[in-house]
Amino acid sequence: MSTVLAYLEDTYKLIDKAHVEYIANDERGYYCVLDSTVFYPQGGGQPSDVGTIEAKGVHLTIAFVSFVDGVARHYGDFSSVSLEKGEEVTLYVDEAPRMQNAKAHTAGHLMYTIVESLDKNLIAVKGYHFPDGSYVEFQGSPSFENTETFIAEINTKISEALNEATSVEASLIMPEELAARWSNIPNNLPLGKPLRVVTIGNLHPTPCGGTHLKSLQELKSVVVTKAKRQKGNLKISYKFE
Structure with a gap:
């Protein structure tokens, strides 16, 4: 799968819905992969967006987003909530940065x-x-x-x-x-x-x-x-x- 990059359609769209694909980890830490995202992954000389993902009433801080092999990796601490494939979450991009x-x-x-x-x-x-x-x-x-x-x-x-x-x-x-x-x-x-x-x-x-x-x-x-x-x-x- 590849992540749909919703931010390409509207820079001013800061809130969106998405669905969980999976949770994994790499040398940077744990990350969440979604079917779409309004978070800009760092690249092209531009920093990544930061913000939160709301899942099951819990707001999870997203401190960094990267783009690897067509997939956006949203890095954060996902230990406080169990996320299953297909579960709907809400994305909030911090407006100021x-x-x-x-x-x-x-x-x-x-x-x-x-x-x-x-x-x-x-x-x-x-x-x-x-x-x-x-x-x-x-x-x-x-x-x-x-x-x-x-x-x-x-x-x-x-x-x-x-x-x-x-x-x-x-x-x-x-x-x-x-x-x-x-x-x-x-x-x-x-x-x-x-x-x-x-x-x-x-x-x-x-x-x-x-x-x-x-x-x-x-x-x-x-x-x-x-x-x-x-x-x-x-x-x-x-x-x-």
């Missing part, structure tokens, strides 16, 4: 799509969208000569997008359609299979499985703070609120 992570991820996408649009020699290959120390790494040889000038140009474009309260949309498209809309896409995308992409206003769509805001209006600011070469890549750091 969910929305903070969505802000960080959306801010990162805004920044790196603008960077890619300004300098087509740069392709984003790694993101760290944690609230503390957020950054995106790019492959390629930058075409700009002055780093400070380039940072200023990025921040100007970011401010313009924020002032326009630009929409943020997630949708499923075919890789071939993505390639037609933007030439600099990863070369390892599976062909013939729908791909989830996030599009911010008129910027190019980018593949993503994370949680995002509905509009840039929910961001007060996004600012690139520095850019430096690191292990052959260009690391661009940003702050947001």
Whole structure:
């Protein structure tokens, strides 16, 4: 079986029902696997959601969620209640960290799509969208000569997008359609299979499985703070609120 990832449909959905598949443990501890989840599993540079699972009137704390072989593992102490396969439970995602992570991820996408649009020699290959120390790494040889000038140009474009309260949309498209809309896409995308992409206003769509805001209006600011070469890549750091 594989876990249905309900959070992909709505970042703002924090409560949902699901059914127990099984309880198991690994090196991290005990975890519960469900048939669906609104909890985001850590990955793609984004932290996992936290919250609780209510089962038989007992609230079980979920401190971490991971995604392994198509299954979401919800880690917590399940010793206080006996969970059987098929039993219905209620999931509660903590709102504050969910929305903070969505802000960080959306801010990162805004920044790196603008960077890619300004300098087509740069392709984003790694993101760290944690609230503390957020950054995106790019492959390629930058075409700009002055780093400070380039940072200023990025921040100007970011401010313009924020002032326009630009929409943020997630949708499923075919890789071939993505390639037609933007030439600099990863070369390892599976062909013939729908791909989830996030599009911010008129910027190019980018593949993503994370949680995002509905509009840039929910961001007060996004600012690139520095850019430096690191292990052959260009690391661009940003702050947001």
